[in-house]
Amino acid sequence: MDIDAYAAAHRDQWDRLDRLTSRRRLTGAEADELVTLYRATAGHFSRIRTGAPDPALLAELSTLVAAARGRITGTREARISDVRRFWLASVPAALYRLRWWTVAVTAAEVVIAVVVGVWTLRSPEAMAALGSQSELDTYAQESFEAYYSNFAAGEFAGYVWTNNARIAALCVAGGITGVLPAYMLFANAVSIGQAGAIMADHHLLGQFFALITPHGLLELTCVFVAGGAGLKLFWTLLAPGGRSRGAALAAEGRSLITVAAGLTAALAVSGFIEAFVTPAPLPWPLKGLIGALALAVFWAYTLLPGRRAVLAGHTGDLEADEAGAVQVEVG
Incomplete structure (x- = not known):
């Protein structure tokens, strides 16, 4: 194709x-x-892209076609009803559909963490592999607690939030592999078990739980939800049910994006607790109560509005007019 002649003609x-x-x-x-x-221009764009790709011309036509499509179809303005539906129906429905996956992942994480912790505590070789005696002493007696107060609270809250949100997003997005969420969940359980073992070896297990409980109850639950979401996506790949594999993955993937958005909000709360409550000079029972209340609110949000939303037909997926055309499947 003579790209200059073709462009001049059209x-x-x-x-x-x-x-x-x-x-x-x-x-x-x-x-x-x-x-x-x-x-006609969309056809020209397709032909140029396959026949004689020219980066500058392709960029020009891509912008032109996108603008024309937007003018034809119009833009959908966000409405208050859309925001209300998202937070009161879509997000809780998506979380509710993951409840048993979350419970299963939580149970597996607890078992792995306890097994790793007990084994590390009883095995001198395993404990020595984590560091020298002086390094372990510093970690247990200084570093573990100092982690929560080394930075300004606002800065620390932002860091914790973005880091945990990234981990949750990776678990969800990497779910299609099956390996990534499983690996991240296993590594998380091992890390918690080893940290607990070090603290227990220094007779500081009470301090360990006191420091991780306020924020950890909600934070770890969010990680477990994300891991369960990723594993559910992988299971959908293996067993799509009555739908085609592509349609099942598309629908499940869209609903899991809703889960990721909901977890981002929950992780913001846990980040705030970790930065402002965990290091605060408050009685430990009060800190634990704050963490337990945050977790209770999360599960209440998942189970109560979530159940109602699912019974009303919500799945966390986009509405039909938002998801676009879907090929009809027979059989």
């Missing part, structure tokens, strides 16, 4: 499409012309 159509797209108001005839030119 330049008038592209310019006309650009002018129509930029106009504030169109007559009926101009609207029909806009649609016709959009279809």
Whole structure:
């Protein structure tokens, strides 16, 4: 294909499409012309992309086609009802559908952490592999507690939030592999077990639980939800049910994005608790109560509005007009 000749032959159509797209108001005839030119230009774009890719021209046509498509289909404005539906139906429904996956992951994490902790505590070789005696002493007596107060509370809250949100997003997004969420969950359980073993070896197990309970109850639950979401996506790949594998993965993937958005909000709460409550000079029972209340609110949000939303037909997936056209499946 002679790209220069092809572009010269159709330049008038592209310019006309650009002018129509930029106009504030169109007559009926101009609207029909806009649609016709959009279809023709989309065809030109496809042909150039496959026949003679030219980066500059492709970028120009891509922008032109996208703008024309937006003018034809219009833009969907966010409404208060959409925000309300998202937080009161979509997010709790998506979390509710993951409740048994979350429970299973939580149980597995607790078992692995306890087994690793007990084994490390009873095995001198395993304990020695974690560091020298002086390093372990410093970790137990200074570093573990200092971690929560080394930085300004606001800065620390932001760091914790973004780091945990990244881990949750990786678990969800990497779920299609099956390996990534399983590995991250296993590594998380091992890390907790080893930290507990070090603290217990220094007779500081009470301090260990006192420091991780306020924020850890909600934070770890969010990680378990994310891990369960990732594993559920992998299970959908293996057993899509009555839908085609592609359709099942698309629907499940969209609902898990909803889960990730909900977890981001919950992790913001746990980050706030970790930065402002955990290191605060408050009685430990009060700190533990704050953590337990945060976890109770999360589960109440998951189970109560979640159950109602699921019974009403919500799954956490996009609405039909938002998800776009879906190929009809038979059988």
